[in-house]
Amino acid sequence: MKPYHEMLKSAIKESGLTLDAIALKLSNMGFSTTKNHLSSLQNAKIAPAAEKLNRALAEILNINEQEFLLAADFIKATPTVQSVISDTIELDYILTKTLKSIFEQVSPYLLLHQDSIQKLTERNYNPYNAEEFLLQLEKNASVLEKWKLYQVCINSFENVLINSDNDDVHIELRNIYNEKLNHSKSDTLDEQSIIKKVPVLKAIYADQIYKDSDIIEYKLIPVNNDKKYFILKVVDNSMIQEGIELNDLLLVQSACELAPTDIGIIAIENNPAMVRKVLLHQELCILLAGNPAIAPSFHEKNKISIIGKGIEVIKTKKLPLDL
Numbered sequence: 001m002k003p004y005h006e007m008l009k010s011a012i013k014e015s016g017l018t019l020d021a022i023a024l025k026l027s028n029m030g031f032s033t034t035k036n037h038l039s040s041l042q043n044a045k046i047a048p049a050a051e052k053l054n055r056a057l058a059e060i061l062n063i064n065e066q067e068f069l070l071a072a073d074f075i076k077a078t079p080t081v082q083s084v085i086s087d088t089i090e091l092d093y094i095l096t097k098t099l100k101s102i103f104e105q106v107s108p109y110l111l112l113h114q115d116s117i118q119k120l121t122e123r124n125y126n127p128y129n130a131e132e133f134l135l136q137l138e139k140n141a142s143v144l145e146k147w148k149l150y151q152v153c154i155n156s157f158e159n160v161l162i163n164s165d166n167d168d169v170h171i172e173l174r175n176i177y178n179e180k181l182n183h184s185k186s187d188t189l190d191e192q193s194i195i196k197k198v199p200v201l202k203a204i205y206a207d208q209i210y211k212d213s214d215i216i217e218y219k220l221i222p223v224n225n226d227k228k229y230f231i232l233k234v235v236d237n238s239m240i241q242e243g244i245e246l247n248d249l250l251l252v253q254s255a256c257e258l259a260p261t262d263i264g265i266i267a268i269e270n271n272p273a274m275v276r277k278v279l280l281h282q283e284l285c286i287l288l289a290g291n292p293a294i295a296p297s298f299h300e301k302n303k304i305s306i307i308g309k310g311i312e313v314i315k316t317k318k319l320p321l322d323l
Contacts, residue, residue, distance in 0.1 A: 002071065003044075004048045004068070004071040004072050004074070005042055005043065005044035005048075007063060007068060007071055008041055008042045008057065008061075008063075008068075011057075012042060012061060014061075015060075015061050015062070019039060020035050022038055022057075022060060022061070023035050026053070026056055026057075026060070031052075031056060033049075033053065047075065047076060048071070048072035048075050051069060051072070054068055054072050055069070064138065064139050065140070066092075066140075066142055070088070070089060073085060074086075088143055091143055091147075092143045092146065095143065095146040095147060095150050096137065096138060096146065098150060098154075099134065099137065099146065099149065100134055102153055103130040103134060104130070107127075107128070107130055108127040108128075108130055108133050108153070109127040111152070111153045112127060112152065112153070112156070116152065125137075125140075196220070196221060196222075197218045198218065198219055198220075198221045198229050198231050199217075199231065200215065200216045200217045200219055200230075200232075200233060200249060201214050201215060201216065201231065201232050201233065202216055202233050202235075204230065204232060204265070204267070204273045204307060205267055205270065205272060205273065206267040206269070206270065206273075206307070207305065208254060219249075219314075223251075227253050228253070228254040229251065229253055229254070230308070231250065231252065231314070232249070232250045232252055232265060232275070232310075233247065233248075233249055233250075234246060234248045234249070234250055237291060238274070238275065238276070238289045238290065238291050239275050239276070240291050241290040241292075242263060242277075243313060244263070244275060244290065244310070244313055247316050248313050248314065248315055248316060249313070249314035249316060250265075250310045250312075250313055250314070251310065251311050251312040251313075251314060252265050252307070252310055253308055253309055253311050254307070254308045255306065255307075255309045256306055258278050258306055258309055260277065260278075260279060261277075262309040262310075263275060263276075263277065263309060264276055264278045264306055264307075264310075265306075265307040265310065266278060266287060266304055266305070266306060266307065267304065267305040267307055268299060268304050268305075269303055273305075273307050274287075276289060277289075277290070278306065284298060284299070284300070284301060285298070285299045285300070285301045285304050286299075
């Protein structure tokens with residue numbers, strides 16, 4: 001976000017209006033603002049103007065009102081409030097980029113209920129033209145309004161993608177994920193990563209076999225494009241010491257080999273797979289639970305199948321975010 005005075009100076013220059021002309025327009029709107037006062041504002045010689053005057057300046061100079069008001073508040077604020085404003089600006093950026101990514105693939109009006117479309121059109125928004133709609137949002141919508149729109153659209157968008165015949169859904173959110181959400185370097189998505197439709201399974205068997213009846217639902221997950229994945233619903237507390245509890249969802253990457261520290265998805269002969277750590281010793285396979293109440297089990301190596309390794313636990317007990 002540009003500083004307040006730079007934003008004002010730039011807008012004045014782009015408008016082609018003289019300070020006298022702006023002062024006259026402000027006078028017609030009920031403000032007694034002089035040319036000298038405007039000069040001091042744009043040159044940062046005085047503190048930003050009051051909110052009503054800033055709104056009027058934004059209207060006259062075609063400045064994004066929300067950004068202009070935030071820039072003014074930022075200068076006046078305490079360090080704590082400045083931090084909150086910075087977070088708000090970053091959230092606004094993320095929401096705008098995310099909505100842009102969605103609307104590039106599905107037109108806004110296809111994701112919105114009819115009553116929402118009517119309310120938007122009454123406010124002179126055009127959800128039938130994605131490019132125009134995004135410009136209107138950037139200029140006029142508050143962060144809260146963008147957040148509410150995001151909540152509505154993302155649910156509809158996921159339904160569109162999940163019901164699509166395309167299993168590999170490329171969503172251009174990689175840069176946002178990497179640069180704006182403060183993930184560690186090891187968690188960032190590289191150029192081979194996409195948002196992919198991954199099945200949630202209640203059971204899986206040797207050779208990664210599962211039936212349609214084993215699929216509970218699909219979820220959209222950021223994963224590496226050249227790997228295979230599924231999500232297994234955890235059916236017990238056998239790995240509770242590893243932070244994996246009953247009804248958690250475990251994101252699994254297909255694999256045929258495991259390190260001793262890996263959480264493995266293991267099938268014994270024709271039985272449904274279980275979640276265990278694995279130790280291999282010659283022709284013997286030792287399966288270790290993460291629960292002291294469950295003893296290790298010993299099996300012939302040729303009787304077990306390594307299906308994959310758990311790479312992320314998705315907790316199901318979190319309350320949904322709602323405004």
